[in-house]
Amino acid sequence: MLRTIKIAVLGLAALATMQACTKDDVLELEPEFTLEGLQSPANIDQVEQVLLGAYARFRDANYYGSGSGTGGGWSMMPDVMSDNLYETRSTLANSRTMADWTYNQNTGQVSSFYSVPYAVIANANLVLRDIDKYTTTANQGRANRLKGQALAIRAQAHFDLFRYFAINYDRNGTTPAVAYVEEFVLPSPNAVQPPRMTNKDFYDNLFADLGQAATLLADVDQPINPAGALTRPYIDLAGVYAIQARTNLYAGQWAEAATAATNAINLRPLVNGVTNPAAFAGMYNETNAGEIIWNVQFESGQSGPTFLTYFATNRRSYFRPAPEVADTLGTTGLIRNNDVRYTAYFSPISDNNSRGLAITKYRGKGANVSDGNANFPVLRTGEMYLIRSEALARSGQAGPAMQDLNTLRANRIAGYVAENLSGQALLDAIANERRRELIAEGHRFFDLKRTTRTIQRGQVCGTDLSPSGDCTLEPTAREWALPIPETVVRANASQQQNPGY
Incomplete structure (x- = not known):
């Protein structure tokens, strides 16, 4: 952890020069401040620049961005590690260790996947440390806007870490999750070494941040994402609702997941791709905002996912x-x-x-x-329909769950004929629809981890079409939870290693 925080601090000068939005979006960042100034913002304008730095860090090649045959930790890697994609003969083999589940505590990509979200969290914590200093009655709405986004960013980054490094997703479990870091700490020999929390404590902190973010973002000075824009590069109230829906689904809190998904849907309606295919495809090529709730923005020269x-x-x-x-x-x-x-x-x-x-x-x-x-597109409305459908199905409400599934399919498939399913058949249909709707959007490995904990790759695996090694990941395999990097365990004695490593 100390290593992670140190990286975040040393990177502040660099990310002051990054731009997390286009000229037509909410803010245009033209920093003129030093590293020391950004560690100690002198006014609310500088606090806002630090917040933009947090958004910029989501573009990292090991977060939602990617390198040449590598990276993509929370964009496409969960599909590579699952049964959705197979490695081709054109591979560079850069991510074969991840694809074949042969990673360990010294694997470079594992270390990057651990450190990059904590760098995002460091920026969010710097905003949260200083925002109240510069909050007045006159700028309360602006302060709410900045603080609410910082809380949502902190929750999102922690949850992404949790998805990879937690042993399981049990809401009240006592197994180790990850450290939930709530303070910006400068590196020093006496710096705090946070331990891994239990799942219960982790979720308690996560939901507290999201609840506070929702309250703050309901009372802001201006729209966070401009109306009519082709992108939505910032987390607004709809984004917080969407994160609440996703996290509650993982926690098995079905009523809360369904309610949050409904709140998000009400603010971002579903796109009918059958009647308006350009609006659906436009979400991916920036020709239409479609049903995007929050997207990570990549401008020219900043690569992509x-x-x-x-x-x-x-x-x-x-x-x-x-x-x-x-x-x-x-x-x-x-x-x-x-x-x-x-x-x-x-x-x-x-x-x-x-x-x-x-x-x-x-x-x-x-x-x-x-x-x-x-x-x-980190969050969009199609996922919200699937979250609500699954939450309703798992709480015994097959009819409304089937209605959501039929609605989504009718807006995607020409000539779709509604079905009427219940029980395991309905849950299987929802799981298959998640594969359709969310392929290459960072879900499949985690979906299997939170449900079946089994990967059985299909007909291509083990043939001359693909150099893939093992085709099956068993439910008891250690690889469902990534190892805590060796460098972190050595630097922080309170960081318990995951079983089997």
């Missing part, structure tokens, strides 16, 4: 959708050519004399741009 799986500039595909998900003709698999998601998500390509389907939803901005510079 695609390069872990698909190198857009030379049409080279490192990981492709499993045939069980989709095929090149769109006639088999979960996503077919009568589904708006097929053309929005995939393209048939040929590389190394091998023709197949590639994940091209992040190939660039604009209908014909293929430079890989695209935004990442």
